[in-house]
Amino acid sequence: MLLVGFGVVGQSFAELVVSEGAKLGRDFGLRPKIVGIVDSKGAACSPDGIDISKALDSKMSSGSLEKLGAAYRPGMTGLDAIQETDCEVVVESTPTELSKGEPGLSHVRTAMKEGRHVICTNKGPLALAMPALMELAHHNKVVFKFSGTVGGGTPVLDFAKKCLEGSDIRSLSGILNGTSNYILSKMASEGSNMKVVLAEAQKLGYAEADPTYDIGGFDTACKLVIVSNYILGTSLSLKDVQVKGITEVSNEHVDKAKAKGNTVKLIGRMEKKATVSPEEIPITHPLNVSGTFNAISFNTHPAGEITLVGKGAGGKETASSVIRDLIEIRRTFAR
Amino acid sequence: MLLVGFGVVGQSFAELVVSEGAKLGRDFGLRPKIVGIVDSKGAACSPDGIDISKALDSKMSSGSLEKLGAAYRPGMTGLDAIQETDCEVVVESTPTELSKGEPGLSHVRTAMKEGRHVICTNKGPLALAMPALMELAHHNKVVFKFSGTVGGGTPVLDFAKKCLEGSDIRSLSGILNGTSNYILSKMASEGSNMKVVLAEAQKLGYAEADPTYDIGGFDTACKLVIVSNYILGTSLSLKDVQVKGITEVSNEHVDKAKAKGNTVKLIGRMEKKATVSPEEIPITHPLNVSGTFNAISFNTHPAGEITLVGKGAGGKETASSVIRDLIEIRRTFAR
Numbered sequence: 153m154l155l156v157g158f159g160v161v162g163q164s165f166a167e168l169v170v171s172e173g174a175k176l177g178r179d180f181g182l183r184p185k186i187v188g189i190v191d192s193k194g195a196a197c198s199p200d201g202i203d204i205s206k207a208l209d210s211k212m213s214s215g216s217l218e219k220l221g222a223a224y225r226p227g228m229t230g231l232d233a234i235q236e237t238d239c240e241v242v243v244e245s246t247p248t249e250l251s252k253g254e255p256g257l258s259h260v261r262t263a264m265k266e267g268r269h270v271i272c273t274n275k276g277p278l279a280l281a282m283p284a285l286m287e288l289a290h291h292n293k294v295v296f297k298f299s300g301t302v303g304g305g306t307p308v309l310d311f312a313k314k315c316l317e318g319s320d321i322r323s324l325s326g327i328l329n330g331t332s333n334y335i336l337s338k339m340a341s342e343g344s345n346m347k348v349v350l351a352e353a354q355k356l357g358y359a360e361a362d363p364t365y366d367i368g369g370f371d372t373a374c375k376l377v378i379v380s381n382y383i384l385g386t387s388l389s390l391k392d393v394q395v396k397g398i399t400e401v402s403n404e405h406v407d408k409a410k411a412k413g414n415t416v417k418l419i420g421r422m423e424k425k426a427t428v429s430p431e432e433i434p435i436t437h438p439l440n441v442s443g444t445f446n447a448i449s450f451n452t453h454p455a456g457e458i459t460l461v462g463k464g465a466g467g468k469e470t471a472s473s474v475i476r477d478l479i480e481i482r483r484t485f486a487r
Numbered sequence: 488m489l490l491v492g493f494g495v496v497g498q499s500f501a502e503l504v505v506s507e508g509a510k511l512g513r514d515f516g517l518r519p520k521i522v523g524i525v526d527s528k529g530a531a532c533s534p535d536g537i538d539i540s541k542a543l544d545s546k547m548s549s550g551s552l553e554k555l556g557a558a559y560r561p562g563m564t565g566l567d568a569i570q571e572t573d574c575e576v577v578v579e580s581t582p583t584e585l586s587k588g589e590p591g592l593s594h595v596r597t598a599m600k601e602g603r604h605v606i607c608t609n610k611g612p613l614a615l616a617m618p619a620l621m622e623l624a625h626h627n628k629v630v631f632k633f634s635g636t637v638g639g640g641t642p643v644l645d646f647a648k649k650c651l652e653g654s655d656i657r658s659l660s661g662i663l664n665g666t667s668n669y670i671l672s673k674m675a676s677e678g679s680n681m682k683v684v685l686a687e688a689q690k691l692g693y694a695e696a697d698p699t700y701d702i703g704g705f706d707t708a709c710k711l712v713i714v715s716n717y718i719l720g721t722s723l724s725l726k727d728v729q730v731k732g733i734t735e736v737s738n739e740h741v742d743k744a745k746a747k748g749n750t751v752k753l754i755g756r757m758e759k760k761a762t763v764s765p766e767e768i769p770i771t772h773p774l775n776v777s778g779t780f781n782a783i784s785f786n787t788h789p790a791g792e793i794t795l796v797g798k799g800a801g802g803k804e805t806a807s808s809v810i811r812d813l814i815e816i817r818r819t820f821a822r
Binding site: 168172176179180304305306307310311314315316317318319337341436438441442443445447452454455456457458459460461462463466468469471472473475476478479 | 503507511514515639640641642645646649650651652653654672676771773776777778780782787789790791792793794795796797798801803804806807808810811814
């Protein structure tokens with residue numbers, strides 16, 4: 153396995169491979185060997201397997217993989233590593249970028265062309281080019297999994313595919329961004345001003361220094377594209393989504409909603425068209441989750457409305473999705 | 488296929504077989520043929536398949552299957568029908584009974600011994616004898632499915648098995664009875680007295696004339712046994728569950744909880760031991776669902792707490808679970 157991207161998710165995954173290794177071998181016959189790790193400064197490669205604890209230590213203490221000695225290749229890029237490393241699976245977890253989806257998009261494409269199965273936790277390539285990537289995976293007979301892009305460790309994509317068979321999923325709607333939901337929840341419960349809550353969220357690490365991606369609705373839109381394409385069979389890309397973030401939601405708006413027994417939430421919705429916008433929902437609705445929770449509701453026939461709620465982000469949580477994807481790939485191999 | 492029990496769930500299932508028939512054939516190669524239907528007064532049997540619309544009409548107009556003419560066998564019992572009918576699958580949906588689990592338990596046992604796959608929506612046999620029935624199914628090499636016993640059309644059992652692989656499920660807790668939840672929700676939102684809400688629920692058809700099974704906590708306990716055995720691998724039966732219903736929950740208790748930002752819910756919980764009792768949970772907790780919704784939370788490692796919310800009952804919803812079980816059996820055949 154080759155890890156391209158060694159940020160929070162990449163490191164959490166590496167930690168899980170160490171801490172859960174015995175269990176994975178015992179329960180699933182899975183013995184993941186990491187033969188390469190790439191970060192923004194270089195790579196570490198070893199056909200016999202990287203010493204994961206050493207890699208984590210090096211990253212922690214020096215911010216790079218330089219302490220891996222002979223295995224370290226300063227300046228080596230993800231693309232180089234994908235082309236030069238012999239492995240079965242490439243895990244792409246570089247940061248999401250939404251103008252061209254790079255470098256993730258090239259990583260995914262190249263890995264598939266090299267015949268590698270791909271697990272992607274980076275939303276950029278999928279938000280911009282999901283139909284083409286699905287096709288490319290099919291053409292190259294590789295498995296392409298991306299459970300970690302939506303819902304963190306909450307198995308949103310798998311749930312709809314594996315558990316709702318035989319039911320028509322007619323539409324879906326969800327709270328897919330923890331940062332926006334944290335801010336709106338605080339505005340509703342404490343009457344706080346958006347700027348104040350945002351500053352607080354940034355301090356707690358729930359919001360980025362540049363919060364546009366989250367509170368502008370783009371993260372929600374990316375996830376909506378992925379969920380809708382995967383579950384409803386649409387062929388959307390980010391440009392097809394009508395996006396409105398929460399920046400214009402006022403305390404007055406929130407209070408008025410409250411007086412009606414409602415609450416304002418940033419909802420990604422796919423019915424006739426794909427939209428992201430602040431909506432009023434009844435406080436008794438299952439989508440009304442607070443804090444950094446994510447939730448997604450499937451309008452199914454004949455089983456009714458079914459909602460899945462869980463932590464939508466977090467390194468360890470998202471890494472657990474990568475593990476599940478790996479189990480699925482292993483199972484596909486075994487057939 | 489033989490339907491034993493032709494109440495709300497059995498009839499809804501028969502309706503679904505008609506209305507979704509084309510889709511099931513096209514998408515899953517499934518062409519369910521109902522060769523027998525049994526109710527409390529007799530049976531209708533025909534190796535070429537029962538006319539389902541006629542059976543539904545007969546049941547509706549006369550309360551029995553007598554209008555099926557030559558196919559009708561007045562007085563024929565479920566046991567007789569199971570022994571005399573040549574079929575692949577028996578669907579058991581007679582009413583839940585908790586002292587001896589009959590007649591469901593004998594139906595399930597006999598069907599398995601006859602080499603039939605069994606789909607059971609009746610909680611009695613499972614609450615009382617689930618480990619033995621799992622063993623019997625295994626021994627007779629038949630598939631035993633019971634998705635409809637928990638969560639109605641919400642795929643609670645499948646979710647944990649199919650979507651949480653590779654995650655440890657350390658404990659679970661849930662709101663598993665819609666009637667109790669409806670009553671407690673009304674008490675909290677409107678300050679109404681339990682007796683008043685119960686009478687209202689009975690009028691709306693949400694509660695039975697004898698509400699003991701629901702508000703006494705026994706329905707929740709049955710579902711907890713099934714969920715815990717299936718998902719956590721325990722070998723519980725109903726007698727192992729410590730059960731306390733909602734009959735002693737006062738408006739004072741509800742109001743006090745509210746003042747603390749909490750709400751009182753009837754929770755079935757499996758941690759170190761299996762319990763059913765009214766508990767206070769924060770109003771912001773994902774389990775805080777209102778009305779007749781059901782919800783179940785899985786405490787997983789490392790993916791965190793994951794909650795599934797949906798309608799917990801309803802004929803059509805539960806029948807959709809039977810369809811899913813049938814698809815699963817069909818898939819097992821196909822392998």
